[in-house]
Amino acid sequence: MAAEPSPRSSQPSKKKHNRKRTRQDVELERFDSLPWNPALPDDDPFSVVVGTNELEGGFLSLEEIDEAAYGLGIPQPGVGNRKEKKDKQSTKSNKRKPSDVDGGSGAAEVEKEMEEEEEEAEADELSEKDENLKTKKKKKKKKKNKKKKTENEKENESHKVSNGKNDVEDELVDEAEYYAWNELRLHPLLLKSIYRLGFKEPTPIQKACIPAGAHQGKDVIGAAETGSGKTLAFGLPILQRLLEEQEKTARMFEQNGEEAERIAPKGFLRALIITPTRELALQVTDHLKAAANGIDVRVVPIVGGMSTEKQERLLKKRPEIVVGTPGRLWELMSGGEKHLVELHSLSFFVLDEADRMIENGHFRELQSIIDMLPVVNSPIEVDSQNTQNCATVSSFQRKKRQTFVFSATIALSADFRKKLKRGSLKPKQSLTDELNSIEKLSERAGMRANVAIIDLTSASILPDKLEDSFIECREEDKDAYLYYILRVHGQGRTIVFCTSIAALRHISSLLRILGINVWTLHAQMQQRARLKAMDRFRGNEHGILVATDVVARGIDIPGVRTVVHYQLPHSAEVYVHRSGRTARASADGCSIALVSANETSKFASLCKSFSKESFQSFPLEHSYMPEVLKRLSLARQIDKILRKDSKEKAKKSWLEQSAESVELVMDDYDSEEEIVNSIKQKKATSVQLNKLQQELNMLLSHPLQPRTFSHRYVAGVHMDGKEIADKRRNMDNLRKKRKEEKKRMKDQRRKQRKRLKMGSE
Numbered sequence: 001m002a003a004e005p006s007p008r009s010s011q012p013s014k015k016k017h018n019r020k021r022t023r024q025d026v027e028l029e030r031f032d033s034l035p036w037n038p039a040l041p042d043d044d045p046f047s048v049v050v051g052t053n054e055l056e057g058g059f060l061s062l063e064e065i066d067e068a069a070y071g072l073g074i075p076q077p078g079v080g081n082r083k084e085k086k087d088k089q090s091t092k093s094n095k096r097k098p099s100d101v102d103g104g105s106g107a108a109e110v111e112k113e114m115e116e117e118e119e120e121a122e123a124d125e126l127s128e129k130d131e132n133l134k135t136k137k138k139k140k141k142k143k144k145n146k147k148k149k150t151e152n153e154k155e156n157e158s159h160k161v162s163n164g165k166n167d168v169e170d171e172l173v174d175e176a177e178y179y180a181w182n183e184l185r186l187h188p189l190l191l192k193s194i195y196r197l198g199f200k201e202p203t204p205i206q207k208a209c210i211p212a213g214a215h216q217g218k219d220v221i222g223a224a225e226t227g228s229g230k231t232l233a234f235g236l237p238i239l240q241r242l243l244e245e246q247e248k249t250a251r252m253f254e255q256n257g258e259e260a261e262r263i264a265p266k267g268f269l270r271a272l273i274i275t276p277t278r279e280l281a282l283q284v285t286d287h288l289k290a291a292a293n294g295i296d297v298r299v300v301p302i303v304g305g306m307s308t309e310k311q312e313r314l315l316k317k318r319p320e321i322v323v324g325t326p327g328r329l330w331e332l333m334s335g336g337e338k339h340l341v342e343l344h345s346l347s348f349f350v351l352d353e354a355d356r357m358i359e360n361g362h363f364r365e366l367q368s369i370i371d372m373l374p375v376v377n378s379p380i381e382v383d384s385q386n387t388q389n390c391a392t393v394s395s396f397q398r399k400k401r402q403t404f405v406f407s408a409t410i411a412l413s414a415d416f417r418k419k420l421k422r423g424s425l426k427p428k429q430s431l432t433d434e435l436n437s438i439e440k441l442s443e444r445a446g447m448r449a450n451v452a453i454i455d456l457t458s459a460s461i462l463p464d465k466l467e468d469s470f471i472e473c474r475e476e477d478k479d480a481y482l483y484y485i486l487r488v489h490g491q492g493r494t495i496v497f498c499t500s501i502a503a504l505r506h507i508s509s510l511l512r513i514l515g516i517n518v519w520t521l522h523a524q525m526q527q528r529a530r531l532k533a534m535d536r537f538r539g540n541e542h543g544i545l546v547a548t549d550v551v552a553r554g555i556d557i558p559g560v561r562t563v564v565h566y567q568l569p570h571s572a573e574v575y576v577h578r579s580g581r582t583a584r585a586s587a588d589g590c591s592i593a594l595v596s597a598n599e600t601s602k603f604a605s606l607c608k609s610f611s612k613e614s615f616q617s618f619p620l621e622h623s624y625m626p627e628v629l630k631r632l633s634l635a636r637q638i639d640k641i642l643r644k645d646s647k648e649k650a651k652k653s654w655l656e657q658s659a660e661s662v663e664l665v666m667d668d669y670d671s672e673e674e675i676v677n678s679i680k681q682k683k684a685t686s687v688q689l690n691k692l693q694q695e696l697n698m699l700l701s702h703p704l705q706p707r708t709f710s711h712r713y714v715a716g717v718h719m720d721g722k723e724i725a726d727k728r729r730n731m732d733n734l735r736k737k738r739k740e741e742k743k744r745m746k747d748q749r750r751k752q753r754k755r756l757k758m759g760s761e
């Protein structure tokens, strides 16, 4: 069991803190005493919110919201309602912009921050060596910061301008086109964000989850195909409920003045969203920030690879929503990070890509995080151990926390479904229990009995617009087929998935030698390099990313047309997630599995899991292959030489370093003859390398063509003198042969005629 956090120890003044806490308790008790109706009847999701003017658990009904205040009317069906919308009006509670607080996009922010940190570290190092240099550097940095500031100001200016442009664009929004959103009864500010994002209608999973999550206050287990908009299926209900709460507080403030401010849980963590990878956490953050644009809700990522100080700085701003990975979250929580351990106001707990969480390397930290959450569902008995973990525990909060568990590949057992229906779930079972299934995980997280199970996965699980195909080949031919796919088939972005980092390194090196620019991404890379690779890939519409399964889940990059499984994944779930990086949000996509002889049984069971006969053999144009193999053979030879060289260099530097570390002077034991031989060999290798490179360059200088293709028709095909002379010689020989053949035939015919003549005489 992990160490217990001590939020109190981080306080500068214990006395002051205790006084604060006591006051907080009173406030929360008052909040608890408010009437609360967490789950509305199933048959009519809106029966309680509609028309009520009472305070229901701090949430406001839509009828209480003055839509005019948002410059947005809810359009009626069929009414082409081209409306002018103005952003000028805003409520008291919606003055602050989230981006003002935590500074722009998650990934970009992380990268910038890391660069700054590196610069700082560099400056520090220099300072030890040369104080003067440090002053210079600082001056330079100051100047740079000033420049950066001016640039930022300029950027803000341009932002203002572009915002102005957006306003103009907003004016052109035909709200009738967005009519399908109306029945979901979302807050006008959220609708506005949706218009801005251009999402014409909710996806099926959003349609199903929003009423249950946002209006009925239910827990939700959601399963739908990859790229079907699950992030907003849990994101919109969270934002909706937080907005409703803010509206309620604002109204109360008008009526009761200070009273309302005292009972509103401001500055506490309201939603904790956990994702399995850093990239996904940053993406979900960006996604939610876009949906929360113009709303007073702060969203912050907490991921490994960023400096802990930076994250603590972000958390000091007391964001309402935190999106993070289990490892870093637990590191901060177990260290007693104040914002993350004061969980009494936590109203939403989300597990995105939940089934990945129970795999090795995640579930222990997740289990510890879950054990810190206040108990739900048992307002009377309060587990003393858990009470200690929280600064304060309010029965109101315990009753109302919603749990969302989402994935494209959740396999729920019939038994678990029955248990959920019967309401016989036991939150926080014995602490010795391990979270080895999604069921246990949900139970432990406090999933309530009336959970809405929304399973929209079809039998095949894979998106409809995804074309699954395969190429059966020998292991050693995979490189050739990959090259062929990228050169002949490659349109739009492509992700090549490998199971091992060794394979990733092998193919990325070969492809680069073959003149194909690829980005790589795997878990052993530095976070900064990972972000950079993602950014570059995102920035190139025909980009190629060679990655391990670290990007298999959740990563949403538009325009990925092809996914190649260079090595088959270990499970059907991973196959679904990998392939799901394409054919997202109703777009087309193609998935190609390279299947070697020893993978056929694995592939057969994959096909069986999806009950999909539609796995097609990838249509290959075999006439390209001789040329492909020629290029590949040269690339392999070059790769071999380069690898050998870099291995030798690494070995040498390792020897030197080791000797240096034990203060050993390395003697040069090589004889003169050996030195001469080594130089000769190096020279020979270099000549060979140059030759191979030239040969390859020659082949790469013209487009890949099938064997039957005549180069006479390629404009600008480059040939050198020797090649032309060879061709000419060949042609002459051919002509000569034909001439001789003709002559022979003529002679033969003449002889025949002669014989016939003699015979007739």
Ligand SMILES: Nc1ncnc2c1ncn2[C@@H]1O[C@H](COP(=O)(O)OP(=O)(O)OP(=O)(O)O)[C@@H](O)[C@H]1O
Binding pocket: 198, 199, 200, 201, 202, 203, 206, 224, 225, 226, 227, 228, 229, 230, 231, 232, 407, 408, 553, 554, 555, 556, 580, 581, 584, 585
């Ligand atoms: N209502 C909508 N209409 C159109 N596009 C949408 C809508 N909702 C979300 N999207 C877009 O669809 C894409 C996929 O969404 P999201 O990443 O949430 O999918 P997902 O179901 O979580 O996928 P995965 O299972 O791979 O994690 C995103 O680019 C998102 O912006």
